[in-house]
Amino acid sequence: MLSITADATQVEQMYGLDARKSLLFSAIRLDSHPLVAPLIAQTDEARYLLVRQQEQGNALSAGVPKEQIKFYAPWVTIDPRIIADTPAAESLTSLVQELADGAAVRLAADVVYSHYRALAGSVELVVADQDPTPVTAYELDLDEILARFAAWRKAGVDTARQVIEDVEHLSGLADEFTATVDTRFSGLRAVAAERSLDALLLAAPPNFTEATGFAQPDGSVALWLADSGKLIVLATGDAPETPGVVVGRYPSVGAAVAELATGPRTGVEEEWISVGLARELEAAAAELVPVTRDLAHWRDIRDHEDLAFQVVAARASVFAIEEALAWAGAGLDAGRTFTELDIYAVYVDKINEFRTGNEIPFAVEPYFTNLHSSNRMLFPGPPVDYPINDETTCIQLDAGVRIVIDGVIVATSDMARSLPRTAAAKEAYSFFFDVVREGIIGQLAPGVICEDVHEGTLRYLAPHLDRMVEIGMLGTEVDFDTEYRKRNVGHLMGKQESFANELRPGYKHVLDIGSYGAAEIPWRYDNAAIGTEDLWYIGRDRTYILSKR
Numbered sequence: 001m002l003s004i005t006a007d008a009t010q011v012e013q014m015y016g017l018d019a020r021k022s023l024l025f026s027a028i029r030l031d032s033h034p035l036v037a038p039l040i041a042q043t044d045e046a047r048y049l050l051v052r053q054q055e056q057g058n059a060l061s062a063g064v065p066k067e068q069i070k071f072y073a074p075w076v077t078i079d080p081r082i083i084a085d086t087p088a089a090e091s092l093t094s095l096v097q098e099l100a101d102g103a104a105v106r107l108a109a110d111v112v113y114s115h116y117r118a119l120a121g122s123v124e125l126v127v128a129d130q131d132p133t134p135v136t137a138y139e140l141d142l143d144e145i146l147a148r149f150a151a152w153r154k155a156g157v158d159t160a161r162q163v164i165e166d167v168e169h170l171s172g173l174a175d176e177f178t179a180t181v182d183t184r185f186s187g188l189r190a191v192a193a194e195r196s197l198d199a200l201l202l203a204a205p206p207n208f209t210e211a212t213g214f215a216q217p218d219g220s221v222a223l224w225l226a227d228s229g230k231l232i233v234l235a236t237g238d239a240p241e242t243p244g245v246v247v248g249r250y251p252s253v254g255a256a257v258a259e260l261a262t263g264p265r266t267g268v269e270e271e272w273i274s275v276g277l278a279r280e281l282e283a284a285a286a287e288l289v290p291v292t293r294d295l296a297h298w299r300d301i302r303d304h305e306d307l308a309f310q311v312v313a314a315r316a317s318v319f320a321i322e323e324a325l326a327w328a329g330a331g332l333d334a335g336r337t338f339t340e341l342d343i344y345a346v347y348v349d350k351i352n353e354f355r356t357g358n359e360i361p362f363a364v365e366p367y368f369t370n371l372h373s374s375n376r377m378l379f380p381g382p383p384v385d386y387p388i389n390d391e392t393t394c395i396q397l398d399a400g401v402r403i404v405i406d407g408v409i410v411a412t413s414d415m416a417r418s419l420p421r422t423a424a425a426k427e428a429y430s431f432f433f434d435v436v437r438e439g440i441i442g443q444l445a446p447g448v449i450c451e452d453v454h455e456g457t458l459r460y461l462a463p464h465l466d467r468m469v470e471i472g473m474l475g476t477e478v479d480f481d482t483e484y485r486k487r488n489v490g491h492l493m494g495k496q497e498s499f500a501n502e503l504r505p506g507y508k509h510v511l512d513i514g515s516y517g518a519a520e521i522p523w524r525y526d527n528a529a530i531g532t533e534d535l536w537y538i539g540r541d542r543t544y545i546l547s548k549r
Helices: 008-015 024-028 053-061 092-100 113-119 142-163 184-194 205-212 253-260 275-283 292-300 303-333 340-357 423-443 450-470 480-484
Strands: 002-005 039-042 047-052 069-072 105-107 125-127 135-139 199-202 221-225 230-236 245-250 265-268 287-290 363-373 394-405 408-412 415-420 490-492 516-525 528-538 543-545
Touching: 002 092, 008 039, 008 047, 024 053, 024 363, 039 092, 047 053, 047 092, 053 069, 069 092, 092 113, 105 113, 113 125, 113 275, 113 287, 135 253, 142 184, 142 303, 184 199, 184 205, 184 292, 199 205, 199 253, 205 221, 205 230, 205 292, 205 408, 221 253, 230 253, 245 253, 253 275, 265 275, 275 287, 303 340, 303 363, 303 394, 303 408, 303 415, 303 516, 303 528, 340 363, 340 394, 394 528, 415 423, 415 516, 423 450, 423 516, 423 528, 423 543, 450 480
Parallel strands: 002 105, 047 069, 105 125, 199 265, 265 287
Antiparallel strands: 002 039, 039 047, 135 230, 135 245, 199 221, 221 230, 363 394, 394 408, 394 415, 415 528, 490 516, 516 528, 528 543
16 A cells, blocks of 8 residues: 655655755745645555655755655746656646555645645545644734734834835835734635635644734644634643633644534635644534635735835845845856855845844844756755856846744745856846846736736747747747746745735736735756846836845
8 A cells, every 4th residue: 555644754864855944845835835845655665755846956956866756746847858857747646646556545644635635536545633632722812913013014114114215216115105004804804704614724824923923833723713703823732822811722623613613614724734634623523615825815915014024025135135146256256166055155144234234123034045056957946065166157046035023924025136157148137137127027007917917928028039049048849838838927925925826827816006026037948047036016106126226
């Protein structure tokens, strides 16, 4: 029988792979990293690590033997040579079907619920239950939460005004900062009403902290009760540090939800919770409704309420990224040799320099970092101890910071710059700034639909593709439009890179005043992995490029 587990400790012990440090998308997806984390599949004859192909370069760079990896979810690339010798199953489901070979599949309780939903009906599943853990229920005061966020936002507004005071192209943006508009709870009511929910279970950190206003203790979840509008924290065991009033003690999360909710329909983050917790809830008669995307949308469309923090994050990012690459460029010009990790150290120093130089009273820290030399790989990935020298053809630094107050993430950024070192890469990189700032951000205005932005970007690119072929930055072996329609050209944010609202075919969200996000053209071909990405905000009178120096 094929057995599958998501146990991160086992992954590290067996393969030396820390998914949150060694893999890029596990770090980016704060509300759904269990969905993209590697799995261990064990049969009587063999054991494999199941990895999404977008992490191929990272898994191999971490030293995992290629013959012990099975890849799935083919990576989108305009250079098919990158993946030519590495097959990938179309999906996790098809890969598991292949490995199971008609036999039943045993899922550990730690496997994310979304994987269970995808596999159910395709293979016979034997699913483990999790051991119940007693919880204490604390009712929170909503007015206290709103007051806490309002005080933070006041400090954010004051700080952001100072940061952009002398930035001419952001003139007028400070007029859109607010510390008093807060729709987090009316938004939760709307989600519950739209999905006819009796309760919402908030287990993923961005949703937990966005609702409660405090750092999430290990094992704690929040419960929004639709009928009463009450917010309950279910903390494991006795947790006296949890704010609020104790309203009950229960043998498990499932038992607490059954007792506190007035009906069975319970919204759950299917890309975060384990199948063990899902089965515990179902055993307590809950009817589970997947709401990962609904809650991501709830965060996305409220970003303008935290605009001041977003601006600080964007300005910190552009300073740190551009300064780190300038340091690398100067070092290469001087004939020095260093590593990707050395560039990362400078990047982190520059974040701290920005914070101290602007007297920012809250934490500014790395959120994710995609920093690598094209000589090492064209796949996106965190930095490693790899040499940067005269042989380096391009360095990509695509990264974000997060603004954190008392353990709560109030803003994140996501932008990219590159250091191209060949004539072709330099020409392409210069052109991609036009694509991002004119071809993508130039389209953004109230009433524009996300998927239409992608189509407009392809039209903008079309007259220039022959030139990319001519200079060796694109081949003719793939249908460019077909491939690029498989990925986005940007996304909203929402306390992390959004996977709910992307500038991508099939995404129908309508942009409006207050929409905040990133526009990007990643271009990985031959000997250059180029990232060009800027943060934008749709204001009352115009659209701003927040990450332009």
